[in-house]
Amino acid sequence: LTENLKLHEAFKQHFLIGAAVNPLTLDTQSELLKHHFNSVTAENEMKFVSVHPAENEYTFDNADRLMSFAKENGMGVRGHTLVWHNQTPNWMFEKADGSTVDRETLLARMKSHIETVMTRYKGSIYAWDVVNEAVSDKSEELLRPSKWLDIAGEDFISKAFEFAHTADPDALLFYNDYNESVPEKREKIYTLVKSLKDKGVPIHGVGLQAHWNLESPSLDLIRQAIERYASLGLKLHITELDISVFNHDDRRTDLKEPTTEMMERQAERYGQIFKLFKEYSEYITSVTFWGAADDYTWLNNFPVRGRKNWPFPFDAEHKPKQSYWELVNVA
Numbered sequence: 189l190t191e192n193l194k195l196h197e198a199f200k201q202h203f204l205i206g207a208a209v210n211p212l213t214l215d216t217q218s219e220l221l222k223h224h225f226n227s228v229t230a231e232n233e234m235k236f237v238s239v240h241p242a243e244n245e246y247t248f249d250n251a252d253r254l255m256s257f258a259k260e261n262g263m264g265v266r267g268h269t270l271v272w273h274n275q276t277p278n279w280m281f282e283k284a285d286g287s288t289v290d291r292e293t294l295l296a297r298m299k300s301h302i303e304t305v306m307t308r309y310k311g312s313i314y315a316w317d318v319v320n321e322a323v324s325d326k327s328e329e330l331l332r333p334s335k336w337l338d339i340a341g342e343d344f345i346s347k348a349f350e351f352a353h354t355a356d357p358d359a360l361l362f363y364n365d366y367n368e369s370v371p372e373k374r375e376k377i378y379t380l381v382k383s384l385k386d387k388g389v390p391i392h393g394v395g396l397q398a399h400w401n402l403e404s405p406s407l408d409l410i411r412q413a414i415e416r417y418a419s420l421g422l423k424l425h426i427t428e429l430d431i432s433v434f435n436h437d438d439r440r441t442d443l444k445e446p447t448t449e450m451m452e453r454q455a456e457r458y459g460q461i462f463k464l465f466k467e468y469s470e471y472i473t474s475v476t477f478w479g480a481a482d483d484y485t486w487l488n489n490f491p492v493r494g495r496k497n498w499p500f501p502f503d504a505e506h507k508p509k510q511s512y513w514e515l516v517n518v519a
């Protein structure tokens with residue numbers, strides 16, 4: 189393990205190499221994380237529900253532990269995520285009697301959350317996913333319907349960025365989303381981010397989640413997405429990279445191990461994709477995997493619960509896969 193070329197060293201002229209971590213993997217993967225990565229993101233521990241379970245209760249222990257690990261090991265931290273339609277507790281949108289809050293109350297609560305969380309880690313988090321997944325996947329709508337949108341209106345997005353910038357003027361503020369390379373959604377993300385920028389909203393970057401698979405999105409669509417977002421003059425972060433061995437609508441559950449063909453194709457994809465990231469490293473300043481090795485991935489439960497996946501360059505024993513060698517080959 190320790191003799192292999194460090195992934196973050198291989199790409200140090202180009203971008204940071206990050207991994208999403210959680211309390212379990214901080215224990216089970218710490219050697220791998222320390223060796224190959226120079227940035228970490230909390231998979232769940234900095235989400236609204238994790239740090240702010242009730243209006244007057246903050247629970248920072250798990251997030252603090254991640255911050256200590258990063259500091260001890262000279263790693264950067266990406267903050268994930270301040271405003272999102274998922275993993276946000278219902279109290280945020282309710283009055284004491286259970287009825288729905290008004291816009292002013294919701295925005296005041298949003299401001300308080302953002303100020304409290306960002307102030308705690310001010311100076312230690314280099315980038316925040318301020319708003320996650322606000323763009324709809326449906327053709328007929330730009331923004332995803334959510335309690336945020338219903339109650340506060342569409343400027344909940346610009347308010348989030350303004351509150352965040354006031355809380356930590358030095359943090360890079362990102363809009364983060366998935367299916368970011370699908371042309372129709374790409375154009376909607378572009379439209380949203382351009383409108384924020386044109387209004388002078390303090391936004392510094394676009395986070396491409398990059399939850400990809402062996403076949404899609406094509407290299408061409410990835411290139412088009414990078415060029416489209418880069419044309420806004422913003423930084424780009426790849427924020428949640430994994431390469432699933434199953435296409436999104438493939439619900440097969442028979443495999444206990446990946447096939448040889450899958451691993452060969454995954455290695456080819458990782459090589460091609462990092463070659464492309466390198467080509468655009470003027471814009472891409474951080475590449476984070478949504479995990480580190482095949483012993484733990486959220487894809488073991490998404491989109492098919494309990495179905496094993498093998499999305500990373502390191503196997504379940506943290507040994508380099510063909511994908512790792514293809515990656516360092518293009519570094």
Ligand SMILES: Oc1ccccc1CN[C@@H]1C=C[C@@H](O)[C@H](O)[C@H]1O
Nearest residue numbers: 231232268320366367397399428486
């Ligand atoms: O790829 C998707 C498809 C549908 C919904 C959400 C996503 C991705 N959504 C991501 C995945 C895992 C979570 O831990 C992250 O916080 C979230 O940003």
